[in-house]
Amino acid sequence: MTILTDSTEYFEETFKGLNNAAQQFIGITFEECEFLDCDFSESWFRACKFTNCDFARCNLSLTDMANSQFFGVNFKDSKLVGVDWTRADWPQYYRDFELKFTRCMLNDSSFYGLTLNELVLEECKVHDADFREGDFTDSQMTHCTFDRSLFVHTNLTRVDFSDSTGCAIDVLANEIKGAKFSTEEAIHLLTSLGIELVD
Incomplete structure (x- = not known):
């Protein structure tokens, strides 16, 4: 089973079937990664970065995106109920x-x-x-x-x-x-x- 490690950089990796509901992730960088059939519901992504990533058939409902950044991210057939996107970090430039x-x-x-x-x-x-x-x-x-x-x-x-x-x-x-x-x-x-x- 894949375990996501805080303050780690992941590049061009595919994560499939992760069950990480109600967990906390801090300072992780994901670049050109793919998430398939993963459950991150009620989890907390703090100061993470997602660049050119794809989520398919994932559950991110009630996920806290505190100070995390998103660029070039695609979500398909996924559940993102109750997400407060204002908590993420959106650079003004x-x-x-x-x-x-x-x-x-x-x-x-x-x-x-x-x-x-x-x-x-x-x-x-x-x-x-x-x-x-x-x-x-x-x-x-x-x-x-x-x-x-x-x-x-x-x-x-x-x-x-x-x-x-x-x-x-x-x-x-x-x-x-x-x-x-x-x-x-x-x-x-x-x-x-x-x-x-x-x-």
């Missing part, structure tokens, strides 16, 4: 961290106040998430469900919401210039303007 989530569950996650330009969310369930005060310019958030997620003072300039549903976005309280919505969702946006549509 970057705006695009090349993060991508595909067919992931991101319910109850917080992206409050973060600048994550060109963020990619594809076919994800993003219920009760917090995007307030964030900057997600040029992001792709397609085929997702955003039921009860919060968008207030959020920069959604040129964000592609094609085929996404549940987007309760007040057009007066958010920046949505150049954003794309499916026709049905665009009609819902008009409710924030007090407009009544008639046949």
Whole structure:
């Protein structure tokens, strides 16, 4: 069984089937690593670095990412419920961290106040998430469900919401210039303007 060691650097390694729920990891660097079918739920990654890594079919729900850094990381078919991404370390000299989530569950996650330009969310369930005060310019958030997620003072300039549903976005309280919505969702946006549509 593979044991992750604190303050260690891992390069081009594949970790498969790790069961590391509710464990603590400190100062580990992962570069070009792959995680397959791993369970890190309720674990604590403190001051770790993930660069050009891939997670597939992993459980990272309620994981604490305190002071950890992410760049070029892809999550596929993974569960990341209740993750507070604001606890991670996002250097101000970057705006695009090349993060991508595909067919992931991101319910109850917080992206409050973060600048994550060109963020990619594809076919994800993003219920009760917090995007307030964030900057997600040029992001792709397609085929997702955003039921009860919060968008207030959020920069959604040129964000592609094609085929996404549940987007309760007040057009007066958010920046949505150049954003794309499916026709049905665009009609819902008009409710924030007090407009009544008639046949």
